[in-house]
Amino acid sequence: MLGEPIRDRRAERHERTKAEILEAAWDIARAAGLAGLTLRDVAHRVGMRPPSMYSYFDSKNAVYDAMYAQGCREFLDRVTRLALTGDALRDLKTGSRMFVEFCVEDPARYQLMFQRTIPGFEPSAESYALAVQALRTMGSHLAKIGIAAPEALDMVTALTTGLADQQISNDPGGDRWLKLVDEAMEMFFAHMSNRTQGRLG
Numbered sequence: 001m002l003g004e005p006i007r008d009r010r011a012e013r014h015e016r017t018k019a020e021i022l023e024a025a026w027d028i029a030r031a032a033g034l035a036g037l038t039l040r041d042v043a044h045r046v047g048m049r050p051p052s053m054y055s056y057f058d059s060k061n062a063v064y065d066a067m068y069a070q071g072c073r074e075f076l077d078r079v080t081r082l083a084l085t086g087d088a089l090r091d092l093k094t095g096s097r098m099f100v101e102f103c104v105e106d107p108a109r110y111q112l113m114f115q116r117t118i119p120g121f122e123p124s125a126e127s128y129a130l131a132v133q134a135l136r137t138m139g140s141h142l143a144k145i146g147i148a149a150p151e152a153l154d155m156v157t158a159l160t161t162g163l164a165d166q167q168i169s170n171d172p173g174g175d176r177w178l179k180l181v182d183e184a185m186e187m188f189f190a191h192m193s194n195r196t197q198g199r200l201g
Helices: 009-032 039-046 050-055 060-080 088-104 107-114 125-144 150-170 178-195
Strands: none
Touching: 009 039, 009 060, 009 107, 039 050, 039 060, 060 088, 060 107, 060 125, 088 107, 088 125, 088 150, 088 178, 107 150, 125 150, 150 178
């Protein structure tokens, strides 16, 4: 009879500390901006000496990369849990509202994931693959309601990130541009319906 697997307590502690470091990094980024993040400040926040940080992340860009991956996983979870009803326009509005709300609820995360605000930072191939997976899932949702053209996904993301950017920049904490999501999707849907002779849904 096999016993319980032996726990690697050192590895567990290592992962818990990495999670604590990421939480501290997000707190600093939200307060001081992504560019204001320093390893020294993160180390002080979690109660360790700055050189000890390198046991967990070998550079500030590595911290950004882990934050990027975490944000992508959070978004991918939202996308995959999105419940579709079969009503093409309703599903389009629901998905777009989810996306814009995800963006505006955490401006630092939005900037890291969807804007190039950090000079010299590029997500790793592993982290970027999560973003690609989320985008493909969004494209799959569009295809299910009959919008399969590759440029349609580009247009939807441009419209929704544009609304998110306006909301974050000009009405933080409000809903001025959030209220425009449904109308924007109605216009987009009408445009795509014309292109496909009304065969959507």
